[in-house]
Each structure stands twice: as structure tokens, then as C-alpha cells.
Amino acid sequence: MKDRWLIISYFANMDAMAPAHHIDDKLIFFREKGIEATLISSPCGSRNRELRHIRIFSPAPSGIRYEVRHFLRRVTARRFWFKFWEFALLLPVYPLYFLEKIFLRLDSTWSWFILASVAGTIRCLFSRPSVIYSTGGPVSGHIAAMIISKITGIPYIAEFQDPLNFQYAAPGKFERRYIHRVEQAIFRTAKAVVFLTEKAAETARERNAVCPEIAVIYPGATPTEKMGPFQRAAAFRIAHFGSLGGSRNLTHLLRALAGLCKEQPGLVDTIRLHLVGNNARDVVKEIEAFGHRELIATYGKLRRQDSIAMMQTVDLLLLIQNTDAVSVETIPSKVYEYLHTGRLILGLVYRNRELRAMLEGMGHVVVEADDEAAIRAALQRCVEQWNKGPLMPVAITSPYTVGRAIDEMISLTDPVSRMSERART
Numbered sequence: 023m024k025d026r027w028l029i030i031s032y033f034a035n036m037d038a039m040a041p042a043h044h045i046d047d048k049l050i051f052f053r054e055k056g057i058e059a060t061l062i063s064s065p066c067g068s069r070n071r072e073l074r075h076i077r078i079f080s081p082a083p084s085g086i087r088y089e090v091r092h093f094l095r096r097v098t099a100r101r102f103w104f105k106f107w108e109f110a111l112l113l114p115v116y117p118l119y120f121l122e123k124i125f126l127r128l129d130s131t132w133s134w135f136i137l138a139s140v141a142g143t144i145r146c147l148f149s150r151p152s153v154i155y156s157t158g159g160p161v162s163g164h165i166a167a168m169i170i171s172k173i174t175g176i177p178y179i180a181e182f183q184d185p186l187n188f189q190y191a192a193p194g195k196f197e198r199r200y201i202h203r204v205e206q207a208i209f210r211t212a213k214a215v216v217f218l219t220e221k222a223a224e225t226a227r228e229r230n231a232v233c234p235e236i237a238v239i240y241p242g243a244t245p246t247e248k249m250g251p252f253q254r255a256a257a258f259r260i261a262h263f264g265s266l267g268g269s270r271n272l273t274h275l276l277r278a279l280a281g282l283c284k285e286q287p288g289l290v291d292t293i294r295l296h297l298v299g300n301n302a303r304d305v306v307k308e309i310e311a312f313g314h315r316e317l318i319a320t321y322g323k324l325r326r327q328d329s330i331a332m333m334q335t336v337d338l339l340l341l342i343q344n345t346d347a348v349s350v351e352t353i354p355s356k357v358y359e360y361l362h363t364g365r366l367i368l369g370l371v372y373r374n375r376e377l378r379a380m381l382e383g384m385g386h387v388v389v390e391a392d393d394e395a396a397i398r399a400a401l402q403r404c405v406e407q408w409n410k411g412p413l414m415p416v417a418i419t420s421p422y423t424v425g426r427a428i429d430e431m432i433s434l435t436d437p438v439s440r441m442s443e444r445a446r447t
Contacts, residue, residue, distance in 0.1 A: 025056065025057045025058065025152055026057070026058045026059075026060070026149055026150070026151040026152055027052065027057055027058070027059045027060070027151050027152070027153050027154075027155055028059075028060050028062070028142060028145060028146060028149075028151040028153070028154045028155070028170070028176075029045065029049075029059050029060065029061045029062070029155050029156075029157070030061075030062045030063075030138065030142060030154065030155070030156040030157070030163045030164075030166050030167050030170075031044075031045045031061070031062075031063055031156070031157045031158060031159055031163055032063060032064045032066075032131055032134060032159040032160045032162060032163050033045075033063065033064065033066060033067060033158070033159040033160075034046060034061055034063035034064075034067050034070065034075070035063070035067035035068050035069070035070045035075075036066060036067035036068075037325055037326050038299075038323050038324070038325065038326055038329070039067075040183075040354075040355045040356070041158045041159040041183055042067055043326065043355060044157065044158055044183055044241055044355060045061075045157055045158070046070075047241075047243070047244055047424045048424055048427070048428055048431075049061070049070065049072065049073060050072075051424055051425055051428040052428065053072075053073070055428060055432060057432075059073055059074075060073070060074045060075075060076065060145055060149065060151070061073060061074070061075045061076070062076045062077075062078060062138055062141055062142055062145070062166070063075065063076075063077055063078070064077065064078065064079070064080065064089060064092075064131070064134060065077040065078070065079055065089055065092075065093065066088075066089055066092040066093070068096065076141055076145065078134065078137045078138045078141050079134075079137065080130075080131060080133045080134040080136075080137070080162075081133050081136055081137055082122060082132065082133030083115050083116075083118040083119035083121075083122050084119055084122055084123065084128075084130040084132070084133070085130055085131055085132070085133045085134055086112075086115050086119075087112055087115055087116075087119055087130065088130040088131060090108070090111055090112055091108060094107055094108055094111075127194055127196060127197060128196075128197055128200060129160060129161070129197070131159075131160035131162050132160075132161075132162060133162070134160065134162040134163075134166070135162040135163070135165040135166040135169065138162065138163070138166040139165075139166045139169040139170055139173075142154070142166055142167075142169075142170040143169075143170050143173050143174060146170060146173075146174045146176055147174070150176075151176060152176070152435075153176070153177065153178070153179060153435050154167050154170055154171055154176050154177070154178035154179070155167075155178065155179050155181070155431075155435075156178060156179070156180050156181065157180075157181040157183065158181060158182065158183030158184070159183065161186055161201060161204050164180050164204065164208055165204060167180060167212075168207060168208065168211055168212075171211065172211070177213040178211075178212055178213065179212060179213060179214045179215070179216065179434070179435060180208050180212045180214075180215050180216070181215075181216035181217075181218075181239075182215070182216070182217055182218070182222065182226075183218060183241075184218075184222075184348070184352055185217070185222045185225070185226060185348075185351055185352075186201050186202075186204065186205045187201060187202065187205070187229075188347070188348040188351070188352070202229075205226075205229070205230065206230060206232075209226075209230040209232055209233055209234060210232050212234050213234060213235070214234055214235040214236070214237060214434055214435070215233075215234055215235070215236050215237070216236075216237050216238070216239050216431070216434070217236065217237070217238050217239075218238070218239065218240065218241055218352070218353060219238065219240075219351055219352060219353055219376055219377075220238050220376055221350060221351045221374070221375075221376055222238075222351040222352065223236050223237075223238050225351060235434075237430070237434050239427050239430045239431060239434075240353070240358070240422050240427065241355065241358065241422075241424070241427050242358050242420075242422040242423040242424050242425075242426055242427045243355075243358035243359045243361070243362055243420075243422065243423065243424060244362075244423065244424050245362050245420075245423060246330055246333075246334065246359070246362040246363050246364075248334070248364075252334070252335075252364075252412055253335070254337070254411075254412055255337075257292060257293065257294045258292050258293050258294065258337055258338070258404075258405055258408050259294050259296060259335075259336040259337045259338070260293065260294070260295050260296065260336065260337065260338045260339075260340050260368070261295075261296040261297075261298065261332065261333070261336040261338070261339060261340060262295075262296070262297050262298065262299070262339075262340040262341075262342060263298045263299060263329050263332075263333065263339075263356055263359075263360075264298075264299045264354070264356050265299045265300045265301070265302075266297070266299065266300075266301045266302060266305040266342070267300075267301065267302025267304065267305055268302065268304075268344065269344040269345045269346045270342050270343065270344040270345075271302075271304065271305050271308065271342075272305060272308050272309065272342075273308060274370070274391065274392055274393070274394045274397055275340070275342070275370065275397060276308060276312050277394050278394045278395075278397035278398035278401060279293070279295070279314075279317070279398075279401065280312070280313055280314070281394075281398050282398050282401055282402060283313075283314055283317075289405065290314055290316075290317065292405070293317055293405070294317055294318075294319065295317055295318045295319070295340075296318075296319050296321065296332075296336065297309075297318065297319070297320045297321065298321045298322075298323075298324055298329055298332065299321075299322070299323055299324075300322065300323055301320065330359060330363075333359065333360065333363045333365060334363050334364070334365065336365060337365070337366070337404075337408055337412070337413055338365070338366055338367075338368055338404055338408075338413060339360045339363065339365050339366065339367045339368070340367075340368050340370070341354065341356065341357060341360065341367055341368065341369040341370060341371070341381075342370045342391060343369075343370060343371050343372040343374065343377075343391050344372065344391075345372050345391050345392050346372070349371070349372040349373065349374055349391075350372070350373045350374055351374075352374075353374070353376065353377050353380070357369075357377070357380070357381075358420070358422050361384065361420035361422060362420050364414070364415070364418050365413070365415075366385075366386060366387065366404070366413040366414060366415050367381060367386040367387065367415070368386070368387045368388075368389075368400060368401070368404065369381045369386060369387065369388040369389070370389060370390075370391040370397065371388050371389070371390065371391055372390065372391040372392065373390075383417075384415055384416060384417035384420070385415040385416025385417055386415050387400050387403070387404065
């Protein structure tokens, strides 16, 4: 009998969005392993034609607004038309939206679980999957999995792409209590819980008195298709891929770079910093105020495949973590893509021993994200090495692949699948 999974993830099939890539990359491997997957997601992403993909809207005004805005970003290229259609379509919703925000201060996706639970339950009655698998993004996906599991008796596994207590900039105690209680409920009812780092799993155990089986599975990335021999350019090219804003910014890097250029003025003609992704206003101001603005090129958001191709053409890949508590327990998904390019990585890592060990173990350069002296010294070493030849990490082949993550996930779910099969018979 073919193994069937019901996969619940709010974000799916959205280019240049990490929570979507996390599940999108896995779907191909599920098919290769003979698993028939049904995906339930929000309408924020386009439909995946390769499998049964059910897109469900949120019923609350905040959810409607959030999802309409995502849809308009996909179909409108100009800001004028985005604003025009946003006003026209959401005008009837705004009175209820403001009322909701007064009395219920939760994340805009909070209500998605209501209709997702109904759709998932109906689907389970027809297909009887062996496992329900909720992963990442908003907490609504995990709540929907809990409800569907309770109604149908099918066991579920919850995977946290980020620990729930870090998922939101909670506006007050109400949302923080809500998130904490949801996490406690998941730990009481899930057959297994998956984290993406050892540190996140460790602190989750400390927060919860009742713990199911807890696994740590690094998500990995699909190995990059090589574009031929590396071509060394006249300039030393450093590139950062991903959005910048808040505590993930260029402050310490630019100060270190400015100090290095002051010591060695010739570097102004040698170093080039390429920024691919969206930059918040504070980051844009940093760039404009930098004394050597000509060193920096910004590209905005590129298609994922274009970004991956560009990664292979630069000399040094730059990784910048937030300088806050979330970075201690998380590994950016971009790391796994970086590791498959064969290019050297300079990691500006914040208090994260696990990530540091991963990068250094493969021959990459790691410094603390807020240590300007260390950043400056690392940049100088990299430039000196580049003057002698192309920069290469010690380990060219990364062991962190999506295929490996899927094998670990299937191994984890085998007992759950057998339990579900016995329940059906």
C-alpha cells in the first residue's frame, strides 16, 4: 500500500521565501521515496501542479488582508497598481480589521487553522494518510494538525523551522502566553517534534515538562548544479544573499571595512560588496552614509535560481546573523545553500556554537557578528589569501542535503506510520 502523508504548511511555493523553500525542496524527494503527499497551504504562494495542493484562505479580517496583499505582490509589478487594488479590494474589510486588532492582538495568520482544519479533516476521511506533518511558518499550521489528529486519530509530527517563542515580535503578554500554550499543547499531543538545531531542542525541553520524542534534523539544501570552472575577476567580490534589517545589518561590517580601507587605501579599488535581497530603510541609510559608497552594489530580490547561480561567481560569501537571542538557537537556511556552492564563507555568527562548529568544520571563516576587530582581521586575511589565488574552503562537498533530511524524517515517522496502520486495521 502506498504511504500517504498530509503536509500542512502555511507558506508553500513562494520564491525567495525561506519557510516556503523548506517544504518545497522536500516535495520532490517525497515522490522519489514513494510517498503520496497532499499539501495544505495558504493562497500566498502559487499552486503546485506536481501534487494535490489545497490552498485555504484565512477567515479573519487580518488574514484576508495579509493574503490579499501577498496575492497582489505576485500579480502587480508597479506600486501604483498594488496600492490601487489593495484599497479597492480591502476597503470593506478595513473596519472589521481595525476592530479585530483592538480586541485580538495576534499574528495576522492566527485564524488560518480554522478552515485548514476543516479541509484537512475532510481530506483525511477520503485518503486516510498514515502521518500528518506540520512544518514551519505561522503557528496556525501546527494547531490545524493538532485538531485534525484529534478528530481522525491519525498521529502527527510537528516540525519547528524556528522555535515558536521566536516566531513573532509579540506586541504584548497575550500573544506570548498564546504561543507558549500552543507549544505546550503540541508537546502533549504530537507523536514527535522536530527541531532544526540542537540548541533549540535543548531549550524546548527545558520549557516543557511533558516531552514527546524530539529529533534534530538539519534541513540541508539541494546540491548546486555547477556552472563550470571558477573565474577569478579583477576585484575581490564579497556577496551577501538575503534580506537585511533590524539587528541583521551592515553596521559592524561597514565599520570594519572602513577601518581596513583607511589602513590600506588601495583596497578601495580592490574590494566590492554585492548585496542581493531586500534592505530595510535603516540598512539603506547605512549604505548611503558609508564613506566608500562605490564599493557597494545592491540588486534587490532575485529569483532563487538566479541567486544560487550568482553565489558561484563571487570570491567570498557573507553570512550575517541577527545580534539577538533568536540567532543562538537557529541556523539560517541560506547557510545550506552556501555550503553547496564550493565558495568560501565568512560567517558573522552571534553566540551560536553549533553554527560555528558546522562552518569551521568545513574550513570556513567564522567571527562574532558584533566583534568589529575580528571582522576586520578576517577580511584582511581573506584579501591576502585572494591575492595568492582563489579562496576555497577545506571541504568542497557538503553533507547537508535535502535527501539526507528526508531519510531522517522517514526513519523518524516509520513507527508513527505503523501505529497509524494498526489503528486502521
